[in-house]
Amino acid sequence: MKLTTVSIAAMGILMAVAASAAPTEYPLTIDNCGHEIRFDGPPENVVSIGQAATEVLYALGAEDRMAGTSLWFNEVLPRFAKADAGVERIADNMPSFEAVVNKRPGFVPTMFEWMIGPQGVVGTREQFANLGIPTYVMPPDCEGKDNLVGADGTRLAPFDIATVYKSIDQMATIMDRQDRGAELVAELKTREADAVKRAETLDLPDASAVVWFSSADLELDPYVAGRKGIPAWMLDALGLRNVIESDEEWPTVGWESIARADPSVIVIARMDRRRFPADDHEKKLEFLKSDPVTSQMTAVKEDRIVILDAEAMHASIRLIDGLETLTEAMEALPR
Template sequence: MSYKLLSSTLFAAAALTASTSAFATHYPFTIDNCGQKNTYEHAPERVVTIGQHETELMLALGLKDKIVGTSVWFGPLPKAYSQDATSLKRLSDNSPSFEAVLGQKPDLVEAQYTYHVGKQGEVATRGQFEDLGVHTWISPSDCVGKGLTDSSNSDGARSVPFSVDLLYREITDLAKIFNVEAQGKTLNAQLAQRIEKAQKAANSSALKAKDTKVVFWFSSSRLKGDAWVAGNSGAPEWIADALGLDNVVDSNQEWPAVSWETIAADNPDYIVLAKMDRRLYPADDIKKKIAFLKNDPVTKQMTAIKQNHIIVVPAMSLNPSLRNVDAVEQIGQKIGQMK
């Protein structure tokens, strides 16, 4: 077991053995989030989520009634929350406007990515919200051990590899902010149990074949252009590591743009494709992705394509989120069926 997986297991074990006594949050409560300290006088009552992970995390913590607006959607909600879809207010499927967010009169805005709420935030900066008395939250997965540079052609580089410890941390912190620590402990324990089960299944089914190579394709700015594929430090690398697969892309960028000639030269055994409802780019369409791979003179020569080792998973499961565990389970099962 790798250090990344071991650290997560140890964290989870601590959560499982912790006292089940729930301690109420004492307000005012101050917490550091991505280098910014916020003091909460009470649990937030009106929350706008910018990023599907934040929406799903609020639902998982039983905080649906706190959500007054959502945005940045990649696809449907998990089955467990599918009935909530119609009652959640969508401000936008993609980035909402600053005015649309403020129109919901939020006391907290939760962002999945610094891209939307950060120094160069597409929606706004944290300061713009804070100046109006609106607290902000950014998922630790998008700031801890990660730096964004102007020269990056991707979603930024990671100096520290992604680990589910960051998800456990976010669950714990938000549960504290909203005074639902018992729900946070339960959710962490459930994730830990699923991770342990998925790892055992991967080991027992001999998925950990030596030198089995994989590539994760999210999207592309142009269908026939360089592909946005997973680097070796993000959530897909954690997924590959859990299954004993070798990610062919050696980059600390989260989603670097890599030529298909380079990918084909590494000749992956499996290719994992992100399926999404978003349509910002032609390659967001899963049907167009598959058609391109099977017909392009370069890509169709890859072992993964010749053997039809194409695995489709929801895009959300390849971004740091609660769904990373889903990806380990789904990819492991599909590879087992293909062998």
């Protein structure tokens, strides 16, 4: 295999960051979303709530210390299939408090604060703390965000990808996998920069988009990406304007309003989860092409619809996959 100058340089960076990673010194105390969590050693029987947290742990090579996973949107990445096969999936969606604590976890990380925050959909942090179980919320879902406003929270500040890298760094430190964490962050940063550079060449003057995640019912208003969230960051990197002006993470907006904005591109989520009919991207496509309102939108008529994995719209290691996929799709769309 012939290595380019860029790939050789990237390998050098990865080797350097790996060599500089030092083992974790315990006891370890971390401030997480206003809560102090302490570890006396590398945690065992980890139970993750959310695919983003799970795949970070797999990327860190920590599957040998995991007792369960839950809350999946897409199938596991192929490179993690072997790791995933050895860890029990205690729930495809939200697990019960009992299902989590029955695994006697030494650590419960989640991708969404509302799973273990004041709302306590699974259980509150206090409930877990009373049992001596440290919980962790990935920073993208608590920093610059109020999760008590709106169904999925409201962004007080635009999403910052640095919070994803912070999540990886902190989870790597907790699990004593700093070398793997440093390699992963360096790789993702390099790919991010490459994707953004490619996007800069697209030259999309006044192009706009809407990102449709799902709908509780196809006859109801869809859940679409707000203007300060993760998909909005992706669109901005590509030079696309999000037509949704809400600061909520995933607000419901009527199709009539979206049609009036007439976005240049429609991005729809593909997922394996089946909570709602619109979780099926084929159902989304069928709706867009048959509904009397949506079928008249320019993006539908001109087939400017991009399909993206749902997990690539979350603050996960797949976010960069999504950025790359969206860049490739934009390059291929008719103009």
